[in-house]
Amino acid sequence: MEKIVALSKRRGFIFQSSEIYGGLASTYDYGHYGTLLKNNVKAEWWRSVVQERDDVVGLDAAILMHPKTWEASGHLESFSDPLVQCNGKCKKRWREDHLQEDLGEGEELRCPECGGELSDPREFNLMFETFMGPVQDDQARVYLRPETAQGIFVNFKNVMQTARKKPPFGIAQIGKAFRNEITPGHFIFRTREFEQMEIEFFVPPDEAEKWFKHWLKERERWYSDLGIRPDYLRMREHGKEELSHYSTGTSDVEYLFPIGWSELEGVANRTDYDLSRHAEFSGEKLEYFDQQSGERYVPYVIEPSAGADRATLAFFVDAYDEEEIEGRKRTVLRLHPRLAPVKASVLPLVSKDGLSEIAKDVYAEIRKVCPSEFDEGGSIGRRYRRQDEIGTPFGITIDYQTKDDQTVTLRDRDSLEQERVASAELPELLDKKWKEDWQPPKLNQ
Ligand code: GAP
Numbered sequence: 001m002e003k004i005v006a007l008s009k010r011r012g013f014i015f016q017s018s019e020i021y022g023g024l025a026s027t028y029d030y031g032h033y034g035t036l037l038k039n040n041v042k043a044e045w046w047r048s049v050v051q052e053r054d055d056v057v058g059l060d061a062a063i064l065m066h067p068k069t070w071e072a073s074g075h076l077e078s079f080s081d082p083l084v085q086c087n088g089k090c091k092k093r094w095r096e097d098h099l100q101e102d103l104g105e106g107e108e109l110r111c112p113e114c115g116g117e118l119s120d121p122r123e124f125n126l127m128f129e130t131f132m133g134p135v136q137d138d139q140a141r142v143y144l145r146p147e148t149a150q151g152i153f154v155n156f157k158n159v160m161q162t163a164r165k166k167p168p169f170g171i172a173q174i175g176k177a178f179r180n181e182i183t184p185g186h187f188i189f190r191t192r193e194f195e196q197m198e199i200e201f202f203v204p205p206d207e208a209e210k211w212f213k214h215w216l217k218e219r220e221r222w223y224s225d226l227g228i229r230p231d232y233l234r235m236r237e238h239g240k241e242e243l244s245h246y247s248t249g250t251s252d253v254e255y256l257f258p259i260g261w262s263e264l265e266g267v268a269n270r271t272d273y274d275l276s277r278h279a280e281f282s283g284e285k286l287e288y289f290d291q292q293s294g295e296r297y298v299p300y301v302i303e304p305s306a307g308a309d310r311a312t313l314a315f316f317v318d319a320y321d322e323e324e325i326e327g328r329k330r331t332v333l334r335l336h337p338r339l340a341p342v343k344a345s346v347l348p349l350v351s352k353d354g355l356s357e358i359a360k361d362v363y364a365e366i367r368k369v370c371p372s373e374f375d376e377g378g379s380i381g382r383r384y385r386r387q388d389e390i391g392t393p394f395g396i397t398i399d400y401q402t403k404d405d406q407t408v409t410l411r412d413r414d415s416l417e418q419e420r421v422a423s424a425e426l427p428e429l430l431d432k433k434w435k436e437d438w439q440p441p442k443l444n445q
Contacts, residue, residue, distance in 0.1 A: 001258040004317055005187055007331065011390050013037065013316070014188065026184035026191050033390050036341035036371065038195075038312045042174050044338055045197045045306070048222050049172050056170040056199060057163045061151025063176055064132065064142050069150050072281035073274065075127060078245040079146060083124035083182050084109070088116015095182045096121040126179040128192075144178035149303060151175070152200040153274045156286050160202075167288055167299045168211060170201035174308065186259050188309045195308035200270075202288075202299035208269055211302045212249065216267050219304050220253055223264070223311075227336035227440045228318050232256040233264075246273040255314045264314055265306035272298040315339055319391060323444045325416070333391030334414055334441055337434035343370035344430055345387045349399040351376040359398040362408065362423050366396070369431040388413060393438075394430060398423075414441040 008014040012031035016023040030038055050056050070076045082096040090113045099109050099118075109118050128144040131137075145151065152159075152171045159171050177196045184190045203211045216235060224230050238250040250268040254261045275286040275298050289296045319335040337343055344366055348359035356376055363374040373392070375383050380397065387395055395411035402408055402423065409418045410426075421429060 001187060001317075004258075004313075004320060007320070007333075007389060008034065008187075008316075011386075013390075026181075027193060028188050028191065033341040034312075037316070037335075037339060037391075038308060040339045040341070041312050041315060042195075042197060042308050044226060045222070045308075045311075046172070046174065049170075049199055049304075055165070055168060056172050056201070057159060057165065059152055059155060059159060059171050059173045060175065061148070061155060061173060063145050063178075065145060065150060065154065067142055068281055069154060069278075070127065070143055072277040073150050073153075074245045074277070075143075075146060075150075076125070079127060080123040080125045081182055082121040084118040084121050086111035086114060086116045087119055088114050090114040090116065093182055094118070098183060124180075124182060126181065128178045128180050145176075146179050147177050147305070148173045148175045148196045148198045149200055149274070149305065152198070153278055153286075153301075154282075156200075156202070156275060156278075157284065160288070166290070168201065168203040168207060170199045172197075172199045174198075186257070188313050189257065189259070189262065191309065194310075197306045197308050197311070199304050200274075201302040201304070203302060205272065205297060205300045208271070208300040208302060212267065212269050215302050215304045216251055216253075219265055219267060219306070223253065223255075223314070226315065226339060227334075228255065228314060229440070229443070232318060234261065236261075244268065246270045255318075257314065257317060264310055265304060268303045268305070270301040270303050272300055274301060275299065321443045330385065330388060332388040332413060334443065335391035335393075336440070337393040337438050340391045340393050340434075341371070342373050342387070342390060342392045343434045344372040344394040344396060345383070345392050346372060346374045346396045346398070347380060347383050347387075348376050349380055349397055353400070354403065355398050355400070358402055362396060362398060362426065365427050366430060369427045370434055384411070393434065396426065 011033060013034035015029045015031055017027035017029050018024045050058050084094050084096045086092045088111055090111060092111065092113050111118055127146050129141055131140040132142045133140050152173055174195060174197045176193060178193050181190055181192050184192055201211060220233060223233055232255055234254050236252045236254050243250055247268040248271055250266050252263045253265040255264045279286040287296055287298045315335065319333045321332050321334050323330050346359050346363040346366060348355040360374060363372060366372045384395060393413045397409045406423050407420045408423045410421050411418045
């Protein structure tokens with residue numbers, strides 16, 4: 001993980017938030033390449049679950065919601081973690097369930113930092129509170145949403161009617177969520193402000209099991225199609241004691257992060273819990289009524305819920321590779337071209353003799369079809385290394401031969417093979433290459 005954090009900072013993917021003030025704990029800002037990478041992750045998710053399906057539509061709900069939402073959803077009552085505090089020297093706070101997991105059932109818990117005695121656990125609610133308007137009283141109390149899902153449930157009727165959908169159909173949303181985590185950490189794996197990519201898929205109750213399996217398969221496939229090594233992915237079913245208050249069944253898609261197997265995404269059967277509760281608290285009927293058959297029911301919900309930051313971290317970690325080429329170490333991000341922040345770099349061999357001008361013309365054409373970069377600073381070797389470290393899959397070099405026959409070299413980031421192609425053909429060739437022709441390479445690490 002240290003290598004990932006160092007590369008993130010060195011190349012401008014991710015920075016510590018408010019660094020000039022000493023940083024805000026477990027809060028991060030995305031730099032240029034990090035923003036492009038995370039945007040690509042979100043765009044690929046949207047392409048796969050909305051654009052390429054007829055049964056899912058989109059939504060972008062507000063972060064602040066009516067406070068009754070959180071009573072109905074059960075978050076005010078149950079969205080908490082067991083907090084213990086060290087009564088010894090360090091006074092640190094811990095999640096009791098995490099300590100127990102690490103130690104095994106029945107073992108006496110002590111503070112992992114200083115070995116001190118721990119307090120009795122108390123339930124700590126993870127929702128961030130704030131106040132709406134100038135008066136800070138109970139009437140004005142609102143919450144930063146801890147999951148995007150509730151914005152979907154409260155819009156169920158609006159969307160079903162306006163999108164002219166009937167179950168089975170889903171609503172997808174990407175947006176920020178906030179949790180006052182007791183123990184955030186491991187870089188962007190667990191933070192207090194993060195982005196979720198969630199689908200609430202509404203189904204007839206007797207089809208819930210079928211759709212649960214469908215979404216598990218679909219979501220696992222999405223990660224491996226985008227290059228995650230299949231043997232670094234696994235499914236894990238939650239035990240009864242782990243289930244959230246709304247779920248009758250949840251399976252996690254897990255990834256083998258440097259910290260060990262950890263949750264990447266959860267797929268849950270939320271039954272009719274949320275729609276029934278919101279109907280009860282709001283007085284609105286939230287059900288499906290089929291006018292032709294007279295059938296009426298509250299749909300069950302299958303929820304694939306992913307973290308955009310956590311997925312970005314998994315793609316980043318999975319793509320990180322090091323190798324030795326002619327005695328020199330090369331660090332390379334072998335990202336799927338669809339995720340790579342920059343698809344092609346245009347590099348004049350030298351910046352004199354008119355090569356720079358030719359390269360700028362090539363660059364002007366390339367950038368019309370894919371995000372690309374022009375770079376003429378430093379030796380060609382250093383420029384390649386920089387592009388390898390940000391994961392640029394294709395490198396185009398303009399050399400003296402280009403002046404004679406208008407061809408350029410096209411370098412493949414992973415195989416390092418170079419081919420000579422006509423510069424006029426580059427836009428079409430690259431457009432095809434970054435979208436279709438890619439097989440994950442074997443990693444050295
Ligand atoms: N609506 C269901 C829900 O929110 P969750 O398992 O609590 O379920 C779903 O969260 C996903 O959101 C997780 O699998 C993870 O990818 C991401 N996530 C949750 N808490 C996070 C945190 N503190 N930091 C970063 N990502 C988080």
